[in-house]
Amino acid sequence: MIELVIIAATRFYREGLALVLQSVGGFEVISTGAGIEDIATDPATSNRGVVLLDVTGSQDGRSAVISLRTRDPGLRVVPMNVPEKESDILAYAELGAAGYLTRGHSIAELVRTVRSAAAGEFRCSPCVAAALSPGAAQSIVSAGLLSHREAEIAELLEQGLSNQEIARRLCIALATVKNHVHNILDKLGVRGRAEAAAWARVQRLDRSALLRTTGARTPPATGVRPATVPVDRQVNR
CATH class of the missing domain: 1.10.10.10 (Winged helix-like DNA-binding domain superfamily/Winged helix DNA-binding domain)
Known part of the structure; x- marks a missing residue:
């Protein structure tokens, strides 16, 4: 069972996402909140699980990734709704994000990305893999x-x-x-x-x-x- 934390400014968005993921099976949503401050004191989120972080809200997505990973190094943070720009995608990867989802991703892609993150793998396109791991590009x-x-x-x-x-x-x-x-x-x-x-x-x-x-x-x-x-x-x- 993969434990999930969902952070999104819009309540119906995070609650709807929680319902969809729990209906898929294999996921347990243990906490939701409008911002990182809403889960900061929740012991259930400490050092485990995958955090889905909506970066379209008012909070700075990159700062949020840094804050979450500094506070709880075991958290695997997956930013959602990342702009489809190379600089943004690579910036989140370099900050230690466990994956990413751009604005055009489907629920099926979300599920695959979360499962990869939980397994310790950064799911990405070939070009991003090449940028992060140049030696792997040849394969x-x-x-x-x-x-x-x-x-x-x-x-x-x-x-x-x-x-x-x-x-x-x-x-x-x-x-x-x-x-x-x-x-x-x-x-x-x-x-x-x-x-x-x-x-x-x-x-x-x-x-x-x-x-x-x-x-x-x-x-x-x-x-x-x-x-x-x-x-x-x-x-x-």
């Missing part, structure tokens, strides 16, 4: 993953260009750019442009890894799965 990224054009667009995503800006830069139709971006996300197994840009940055667009070799097949979209990184292998804080 995630295979040669020939992107076409030449997709690699070009991935490089422009890393530079922060919009679809329209990419279309103008490459002199191609906007619809073509959108199609390429969709294919890039599928092939890399990432959840958004920010994670694709992070992947490109980590790999430094190594052409030997990104470009298809003659006659090589492109792996299917399901070929790259979310990775898990042991919590103790995250970036030293």
Whole structure:
């Protein structure tokens, strides 16, 4: 049984989340609160369990992670509703978060992430795994993953260009750019442009890894799965 603490400013949100997770089975919600101060004196939350921390409220999510882990080092904190930006995702990981959930995640993904956190694994996309554990990246990224054009667009995503800006830069139709971006996300197994840009940055667009070799097949979209990184292998804080 995985013990859970839910921190969210909106009462019906945290209570609804508690009902959903308990209906799944294998979870016990032992405490809920609007902020970290609401669970600070609850002995049931000390040094155990997984804390789901909604970072969309008024409290500073990063400060909350630091405070919770300083007070109770055994807590595994999973920030929820993290902005889908590489800097935010990596910042929470570097602070010792046991996982993360962006705003577009489903209940099924929430369940998988919590179970991974309880097992001491940081569930993340391949690009985030590569950033946290560069040595593990080679087991995630295979040669020939992107076409030449997709690699070009991935490089422009890393530079922060919009679809329209990419279309103008490459002199191609906007619809073509959108199609390429969709294919890039599928092939890399990432959840958004920010994670694709992070992947490109980590790999430094190594052409030997990104470009298809003659006659090589492109792996299917399901070929790259979310990775898990042991919590103790995250970036030293």
